[in-house]
Amino acid sequence: MTPTLAALVDRPDLGLLVRAGAAHLDRPVQWVHTSELADPTAFLEGGELLLTTGLWVRTGAAAYIRRLHEAGVAGLGFGTGLTHAAVPAAVIKAAEAVGLPVIEVPRQVPFIAISKAVAKAVAAAEYAAVTRAYQAQRALTSAAVRADGVTAVTRQLARRLDAWAVLLDPRGSVRAGDSPLLDALRAELARFHAGPASLTYESDGVEITVQTLGAGERIRGFLAVGRTTRLTPADQQVLTTAASLLTVSFERPQAVEAATRRLRGGLLRLLLAGETELVAEIAADLWGELPAAPVRVVLAAGPSRHRQTPSTGPRTPTPSMPRTGIRCCW
Template sequence: MHSSDLEDPTPFLDAGQLLLTDGTQFPVEAGTGTTAAGSLTGRESPQVPNSQGYEGYVRRLVDHGIVGLGFATQVIHGTLPKGLEEACRSQGLPLLEVPDRTPFIAIIRMVADHLAKEEHARAEWSLQAQRAISRAALRPDGLTSILGELERQLHSWVALYDAAGNYVRMPRNRPVPSTIADEVALRVRTALDLGTRSASHQDIHGESVTLQTLGRKGSLRGALVLGAIEPLDPARADIVNSVIGLASLALEQARTLDTARRHLRAGVFEQLLAGSTDVAISTARQVWGQLPRAPLLVTASRQDSPAPNLLEALELLADDHRGAVFYAMRGELLIVLTGRAHQDKVLELLRRHGAVCGVSTEVDMDGLPGALEEATRAMRRAAELNRPVVNFSELSDGGMLGLLREEEAGPVARGLLQPLIAHDTAQQTELLETVLQWFANDCVWDTTARHLGVHRHTLRNRIDSAGRILGLNLDGMRDRLELYAAVQFLDNA
């Protein structure tokens, strides 16, 4: 709160305050001045300002962030100036009359006492709320109780999201409003994908939302979202920070368990590769309930820059399906075992985290070592082709020529054969057709000559000419195979 009689007091004021004035800066309107001692009695009244003068004064206050104007009457002015009333009304600035020579210091002290009382009440509320949250943390369902208590204290909905950006439903908590649920989940995943600790206040479809990631940089464990509240004041911020600390601690403890489980997964997978299937199944049954049932698909993935939270997301997927999805790290390789029914979910999750994958053919447990090799080869091929996923069947069905088709070898083939095509066009010869017939007849001279209706020596001369034009020695296997591969893809050029 401030008091000033300057025509422009804004350089000396703080935003968000109430300004008090006795109006000395304004001329006294005829018939409204007071005759009390210390008034303008005996002094000639200056000219009454026009509406622009009041408008400008009020505009300066509003632009500076002053939230109200208190005007003393019966001191200089007998009543509120009409021009000032109109200016405050038009610009939305609250105007308070301070009558009967009420001392400004009394008002200032009253407001200061009220603010101090309110601040003490907020501090007391914050202390009691933190005690309630600490008691909630001691309950068996600590994290659930903490979030429920936070929701009760803030009178707003509170939502927890896991490391993969999935909403964690709490039994006693209010759900995220359906009108913004999808957008909130998208914002959470975006924040988690950055991999850094962050806090932000966002507007989502007209509703205020505060989003805070949980965990350490590069190893985020989830996010906390608070809805329908304005930016946090210090008291509420203390409460939220306490919850974030407790929730982060609970999630870090869960991380230690996750690390132990991953080591166990790696051991189980090595047992499967070694053929100790009974031991692996027995171990998995005690921890995860079961292993995926045959027939199995093996998916191999390697990332140069591992996406944050990928393993956490796989852990959640595996937990959701109670053993129907199994994953393990083997060196730098991430291996996933699952049946065809869940394969799409696995690939969708890996693609969302930017992984390049190779997928084996279907096998039983005994064929796992071979399937791992297939998946690894397919993964390398996916990286070469810059594709998110390649199935081994794409390689095996097409053989070596199938691999060349994936490389779109047509333009290369036309480039190699272009000298021969140009020669046939210029000289009206049929050397390319002769080469095609020669290969169609497995390079057997007599059979090809009969098919073309020419002498065997004529055929030999044509093939030798084609070789010279192309710079190839067609008596050798290597150059003959190169020309054979080129003519296979001529139609794709």
């Protein structure tokens, strides 16, 4: 979890003192930056704890605090004992007006100590997120090989993300899981025309992420998750893993079916070419013994130029129909 201002203030080794914005100490601190510029916002991204000794105070505290607030700074760390003996009243007043936390940094606490504390906390949070993602991916993989793999993966995903998760087929019917926003979710599926694709949107205060399933352009299903908070990058990795596992489970039967069709077509061509013994040996291992001769083959459909009047009598073999003991009915 990203460190907060409250976590820094609670550390006795830092000795930090809250001077303004005590109600907003739950703000996460993404990084620490030091600046004495009158307007440092061009060098900020938002979420920083900005450290300063207050050289800029003479340029106007209210305007400075307003700029920091608009830039999304998490808080202002004001070092005392150098430029100022205490945090100026004008700074405290301006910060309270906009709800910007101001933390006094006593002279004996070097700024680098705060930077190190935040850097270690951020690194620990990132490591914890990676560890959770790894554990979740292992759990999803184990779930995928179960007999009820599709249901197990969907259930495990919901548990790992602390969210609801639902698996829908291409028509929007539920295959696994559940969602309290099914009707609204189905209405969004029309926005997908080909895969792979993903969509994140908000509905009734819930952040919903939908990901298509399937290899190539064809969509074989949709995986959706929803919770009140946005998915973190680590959560996105977990969702991607679940989607990949479900895609494999959907594509495997299709691939097997396609391979089986090609195999049957190849055996039929071998049979028509007179390789009866080879076909019989292969077919016996896969489907059982071939029917005993004579065998009637019926052409039920095909291009009009190949259609002829049915006949129950034997035909004279042609080069494309060798003598194999097969009797055809056209």
